[in-house]
Amino acid sequence: MSAELTQFLLTGITIGAIYALVALGFSIIYNASQVINFAQGEFVMIGGMTTVSLVDGGMPLPLAIALAVVVAAAVGLLLEKLAIERARGASVVTLIIITIGASIFLRGLAQLVWDKNFHALRPFTGSTPIAVFGATILPQSLWVLGVTVLIVAALGWFFGRTLLGKGMLATSHNRLAAELVGVRVKGMLLLAFGLSAALGAIAGILTAPITITSYDVGVMLGLKGFAAAILGGLGSGVGAVAGGLALGILESLGAGFVSSAYKDVIAFVIILAVLFFRPSGLFARRSAERV
Amino acid sequence: MMVRSTLKYLAPAAFAACLTLGAGVASAQEPIKIGAFLAVTGPAAFLGDPEQKTLEMYVDKINAAGGVLGRKLQLISYDSGGDAEKARTFAKRLIEQDKVDAIIGGSTTGETMAVVPLVEQAGIPFISLAGAVVVIEPVKKWVFKTPHTDRMACEKIFVDMQERKISKIALISGPGGFDKSMRAECLKVAPKYKIEILADETYGAGDTDMTAQLTKIKNTPGVQAVLNAGFGSGPAIVTKNYRQVGVPFPFYQSHGVASKEYIKLSGGAADGVRLPAAALLVADKLPDSDPQKKVVVDYKNAYAERWKSDVSTFGGHAYDGLWLLVDAMKKAGTTDKAKVRDALENTKGFMGTAGVVNMSPTDHMGLDLTAFRMLVIKNGDWELGN
The missing domain is CATH 3.40.50.2300 (Response regulator)
Known part of the structure; x- marks a missing residue:
């Protein structure tokens, strides 16, 4: 029984870490612009698919990963330059709608550039499950968890300690005031899109051996990542991770102890309940204080 | 009019x-x-x-x-x-x-x-x-x-199970039209072959991990085999997780995975999986005496x-x-x-x-x-x- 519980928790952490990585991408763009970027899932897809096709083409894995992150970041920058910046004066809602359009466009493009089939990436360090208290976890899940922790630490440092990061937060808080004290507001948004696209790509690459990637893998991952970001509190790095892990563990426990047919229902009902009492998410207040 | x-x-x-x-x-x-x-x-x-x-x-x-x-x-x-x-x-x-x-x-x-x-x-x-x-x-x-x-696929699998003295199984299926229809047909014809379905688990669209469902199946007393009715990437993930969790029972897939893609996606985990499929898939391996071979x-x-x-x-x-x-x-x-x-x-x-x-x-x-x-x-x- 206890081994069973351990397995459900490990499963939850595996799924949760994936959601957390996607949720972090949402938070960065939200921090810089208050925009929820619904094309975030597509960055995840571009990262995974690019790596798979490069590796299939014979490129060594580390090089393929680096190149895929660069490709995704370039797509993120282009998206900001060509679509978001053009609509400068528009309201946040308009910008959000633009990102929805961009996500549909990117998905269509991916069908043409690649194909409609599923692709698997080789796990980085083997696929022999590691036994923990009678339960098992895959080495790839440890990669996901480890990199997530590193990224959260790096982002915490970036937003809390560097001028650039503080400038980004300032831009999100009050665009005009930030501009008045000398922050290059335009550059900040561009940077945010590039950064979160790169982050999305990293998520896509790390999870591709687990989730199996395809042109539309971003749809569900984007949705779950968004839910995780909302649960944790939009804009908070710690919140994104906590939200992701909570969502993953809820799903896994729901599937294990209640019914797999209702696991999503159970998870989302709990999220609704949380948001009812804390409308801005679990960690939102702390993030507001930080700004 | x-x-x-x-x-x-x-x-x-x-x-x-x-x-x-x-x-x-x-x-x-x-x-x-x-x-x-x-x-x-x-x-x-x-x-x-x-x-x-x-x-x-x-x-x-x-x-x-x-x-x-x-x-x-x-x-x-x-x-x-x-x-x-x-x-x-x-x-x-x-x-x-x-x-x-x-x-x-x-x-x-x-x-x-x-x-x-x-x-x-x-x-x-x-x-x-x-x-x-x-x-x-x-x-x-x-x-x-x-x-x-898909009913015939269920029947073929159940006949194979009978031959191997399996009568109590667990079912795990996905969210697609194929998955649902196959699941329903299997549930319908199971009694005819005296197959008892002890667990009936599902997974959602875009799910990335099914170890929770499989752990539950593994710990269900009496289960002798597992059948996955699915199509697309789901069965490949189930197959990987099946080996990860170490479910000890024979594992059946449906004809929905009868393509080389499935084997590729699940890596080595697909070895040992049994499934019904059309003869076309193994055309070259059919014995010469098989009347279907030439076609x-x-x-x-x-x-x-x-x-x-x-x-x-x-x-x-x-x-x-x-x-x-x-x-x-x-x-x-x-x-x-x-x-x-x-x-x-x-x-x-x-x-x-x-x-x-x-x-x-x-x-x-x-x-x-x-x-x-x-x-x-x-x-x-x-x-x-x-």
Whole structure:
């Protein structure tokens, strides 16, 4: 029984870490612009698919990963330059709608550039499950968890300690005031899109051996990542991770102890309940204080 | 409304009159028109694309060999994109404008069912390439189909389980139409084979990990085997997780994963998995004594030569459909729709890629369980399992 519980928790952490990585991408763009970027899932897809096709083409894995992150970041920058910046004066809602359009466009493009089939990436360090208290976890899940922790630490440092990061937060808080004290507001948004696209790509690459990637893998991952970001509190790095892990563990426990047919229902009902009492998410207040 | 409905009845009558008048003069030269509507693009393109290629290829071959009844075949094919509404429009065009002699098509069950009322009213032989049982159950006068049904896949698996003394199993299935239909059929026929389903787990669209469900199954007392009814990436993830959690029971998949892609996606984890599939998949491995061997090997080689790609069972459905029709026209000695329909219904001993077809007034598919072969995956390749 206890081994069973351990397995459900490990499963939850595996799924949760994936959601957390996607949720972090949402938070960065939200921090810089208050925009929820619904094309975030597509960055995840571009990262995974690019790596798979490069590796299939014979490129060594580390090089393929680096190149895929660069490709995704370039797509993120282009998206900001060509679509978001053009609509400068528009309201946040308009910008959000633009990102929805961009996500549909990117998905269509991916069908043409690649194909409609599923692709698997080789796990980085083997696929022999590691036994923990009678339960098992895959080495790839440890990669996901480890990199997530590193990224959260790096982002915490970036937003809390560097001028650039503080400038980004300032831009999100009050665009005009930030501009008045000398922050290059335009550059900040561009940077945010590039950064979160790169982050999305990293998520896509790390999870591709687990989730199996395809042109539309971003749809569900984007949705779950968004839910995780909302649960944790939009804009908070710690919140994104906590939200992701909570969502993953809820799903896994729901599937294990209640019914797999209702696991999503159970998870989302709990999220609704949380948001009812804390409308801005679990960690939102702390993030507001930080700004 | 009045005018429209009158027209509707007049059109076929006028059409029939034309046919009778023209028959004596030009029939020897006029081509036999075969209509098709297939999901060549869109989400079901993996079905429609090989079907279209197969029809094109064999219509050319038949014409090069002199045609049927001394007349050439003419293929009129439309791309429905997998959309039922479009399929209906194209079927209407095939019947009313192109005035085809028979229709092959409907890559998916949705397209097929949208067209059934049209062909029934027009009275035109229609061979569907869709999987579900509803296409032929209840029997519809003008509608036939070539692919085996998911119920047969369940039955084949259950027969194999019986032979291996397995009677208590767990079921895990996905969210897609195929998954749901297969799950329902398996639940329905399980009692007939004295199979008891102890656990019935599911996973959602885009789920990335099924270890929770599999842990639950592993710890369900009494389970002797696990069956995964699924399609797409889900079964590959289930297979990986199955080995990760270390479920000790025999593992069955459905014909939904009968492609090399599945083995590739699940890595080494697929070894030992048992599944039912069409003979086409193991064409080269069939013993020479197998009566189906020649048909499937010939088709496989012809397809690979013409299109430089691997054959799929879906293209095989189109192959069967076309040849069933040609066979029926030859037997009827005419393209008269009612006579061709009767000949189709009386098809006996026809050897197709799906198996031996024996139609009857109560069975418009005509396949039995021998159509499926039980396969085992060994070292990343298919092996015959029995």
